Amino acid sequence: MNWYVVYTKPKWEKKVAEKLIQLGIDCYCPLIIQLKQWSDRKKKVEVPLFNSYVFVHLNEAERNSVFQVAGVVRYLFWLGKPAVVKDQEIEIIKTSLKAPNISEVSVSPIQVGDKITLESGAFANQRAIVQEVSSNYYILVLETLGCVLKIKYK
Structure with missing residues (x-):
């Protein structure tokens, strides 16, 4: 069984996770507590760590069963x-969020200028600088190898 990422409608993450559990599908929606401020008050609110994402633990053959739930997009x-x-990786997220000394967590996408380490493939363990981010590719500069790498995705 694998963990897959389900994309949900905006602000539907917790509802989708509840419905998936009711269907007997193992899922995980990591939640964090944030302090929200309105004009008249402040309140601690439980919000998803990843906007519009819920992780589901399924066999390949059962993947289509998630579409029975309203709010699941793809x-x-x-x-x-x-x-x-x-x-x-799921365990790392779970244990990290349980740590008592974490006061704030945020997730941001890869941006131009970020320094990253490639984790797999032919260039595994190589450090790179993100030069360009597009809707279907990244351009990375591998300084130690003296080359530019264009990674396409669909």
């Missing part, structure tokens, strides 16, 4: 295939 795809999240 699966997140990476390189033309449904994005698969490793068990250890």
Whole structure:
């Protein structure tokens, strides 16, 4: 069984997770507590860590069962295939959010100028600088190899 990423309607993450659990589908919607301020008060609110994403733990054959739930839009795809999240990555998220000394967590997309380390493929463990981000590719500068890498995704 793999962890897949389901893309939901905006602000439907918690509702979708509840409905998936009712259907007997193992899912995980990481939540954090944020302090929200309105004009008349402040309040601590539980919000999803990843906007519009819920993780589901399913066999490949059962993947279509999530579409029974209102609010599910599609699966997140990476390189033309449904994005698969490793068990250890889900565990890291779970344990990190349980840590008592974390006061604020935010998730931001990769941006131009970010320094990253490639984790897999032919260039695994190589450090790169993000030069360009597009809707279907990244351009990375691999300084130690003296080359530019264009990664396309669908």
